[in-house]
Amino acid sequence: MTDPTPRPSPNENHLLINAYSTHPDSPLLPVSRRITESGCNLVDARLSTVGRDVSVTALAMGSWDAIAKLEAMLTRLEREDSIKLIWYRTGEKEAQSDLLPYIVEVVAADKPGITFQLADFFDRQGISIESLHCTRYRAMQTGADMFSAQITIGVPASMHIAALRDDFLEFCDHLNLDAILDPMKF
Incomplete structure (x- = not known):
């Protein structure tokens, strides 16, 4: 029996990233650089300064291996810079036309x-x-x-x-x- 649900494209893997640093340093540049260098695409992002910290929420999309490369790059970024990071694999938001x-x-x-x-x-x-x-x-x-x-x-x-x-x-x-x-x- 065949599954009627179409499989997602191999290039449609998603990684949700939350990055935090102390103002005036912003995590936007280092995070977006890693997204680009890994071969992923930044498809959605939010930046805000709350209290003394700057936060970036970013959704990256790419092939499975590009997402894996990005995860490794984020691990190094967190270890080497004063940026706090949380990330996990997720999916694209479903359209809610209602x-x-x-x-x-x-x-x-x-x-x-x-x-x-x-x-x-x-x-x-x-x-x-x-x-x-x-x-x-x-x-x-x-x-x-x-x-x-x-x-x-x-x-x-x-x-x-x-x-x-x-x-x-x-x-x-x-x-x-x-x-x-x-x-x-x-």
């Missing part, structure tokens, strides 16, 4: 638990968080401690958007959060 991309923006006076409460709200609704960026800052005009979040969510196409928006805004009003939920326009 999810509609929406942007959520939240601003509020800072208090503990806001990120958890937002994540919990979307989890209870069956909505996936695709990306999240939140920060604490001091308002220039008043000096108040503020919280800001930008979240990309995947809303199931079968979900009633107006009802979701009403529930979300009521949730935010209860927590005294200023928020918007809009479709992603790009």
Whole structure:
């Protein structure tokens, strides 16, 4: 009996890499160099400075032997430089055409638990968080401690958007959060 599932191309092996270093040194250049030198392709990357550290999350793709070469290069990089690395083999994200991309923006006076409460709200609704960026800052005009979040969510196409928006805004009003939920326009 033949397996009806097509096998992935031998060049479609994936390695997820998380790299960390202390600002102002960034792990982007050494990690992307190793990806290139191993014969792999950098197909997705994120860089952010959080606290005193710079983090890079990168997805490399290549043949099985190129991924193995990259893993050996990362081992040497971690040993020889002041970069902390975590990596593992993974796969490509499956397309989810039944999810509609929406942007959520939240601003509020800072208090503990806001990120958890937002994540919990979307989890209870069956909505996936695709990306999240939140920060604490001091308002220039008043000096108040503020919280800001930008979240990309995947809303199931079968979900009633107006009802979701009403529930979300009521949730935010209860927590005294200023928020918007809009479709992603790009």
